[in-house]
Amino acid sequence: MDDKIISVNNLTRAFRLGDLSVRALRGIDLSIAAGEFVAIRGASGSGKSTLLNILGCLDKPTEGDYRIDGVSTRAMNKNELADIRNRKIGFVFQSYNLLTRTSALENVELPLLYNPAISSRERRERAQRALAAVGLEDRMSHMPNQLSGGQQQRVAIARALVNDPVIVLADEATGNLDTRTSYEVMALFQDLNAGGMTIAFVTHEPDIAALCSRQVILRDGRIMRDEAVAAPGNAAHLLAALPATEDSIESAPQTDH
DSSP states (O other), X not given: OOOEEEEEEEEEXXXXXXXXXXXXXXXXXXXXXXXXXXXXXXXXXXXXXXXXXXXXXXXOOSEEEEEETTEEOTTOOHHHHHHHHHHHEEEEETTOOOOTTSOHHHHHHGGGGGOTTSOHHHHHHHHHHHHHHTTOTTOTTOOGGGSOHHHHHHHHHHHHHTTOOSEEEEESTTXXXXXXXXXXXXXXXXXXXXXXXXXXXXXXXXXXXXXXXXXXXXXXXXXXXEEEOSSOOOHHHXXXXXXXXXXXXXXXXXXXX
C-alpha cells in the first residue's frame, strides 16, 4: 500500500509577464508520506509559495503531475479541485483569516458548511471537538478580537482539523507571533503530528524548521536540499526554557484595526 499523501513529479510552473515566461518552479520532485512533519524553506522568490498553492489545489502546474492521497489532479477542473481542497486539505495561514464578527466556534464550523451530508448538530459537535483539541474549550464563544494572536492561530488550526484532512498545509503560521507564542503553536503542531497528522509547514525561519522532522529547501524554483532533521527540537521544552519574566506580546487580546 502506498503511504504517500503527496506525490509531485517533474512539476513546473511558469507565469507570463508581458512577452516573457518566468518559471517559478523548475522540475520539482517531492513526496510526503503519511505522518511526516515537513518544513518547506526558502527565501522570498524561491518558489515555496507557488509550490504551496499547487499542493493546496489553489493553482495548477504548467507541466508535471501532482497526486494527493493517490488521486491525480492533472485533469481536474476548478470545481473538482475545490472539492479536493475541502475534503482532504486543512489550511493554516500567517494572518489567521478568521471572520472578525464570528465566534471561534462558528469560524471552525465554516469548512463543514460546504458538506450537505453533515447536519448542523454534527457540525457543531465536530467544531467543539476541534477547539477542545487545541485547548480552547473555554473560548468557543469568543470573537477574534477577544483572543490573543496565539489563540486566534489555534482557532485557525482547529478550523484546519475539523474536516479530518489527510494533510495540513501551514503557510508561515508563526510569522505574526512572538517567540513564546511561536513555540506554543509549534508544540501544538508537534502534538498533532505525534498523533498521526501529516503536516507541510512553509517557513523562512531556520529555528522553526528545526522543529520539524524533515526540511525541503528551495532556491530559484528548484529543490536544493531534502533531508531528515537528525534531532528535531522539542517546542515544549524550548518554551519551558524561556525566562519566566519574559512577557509575551500575545498575552493581551488583539483589537480590530
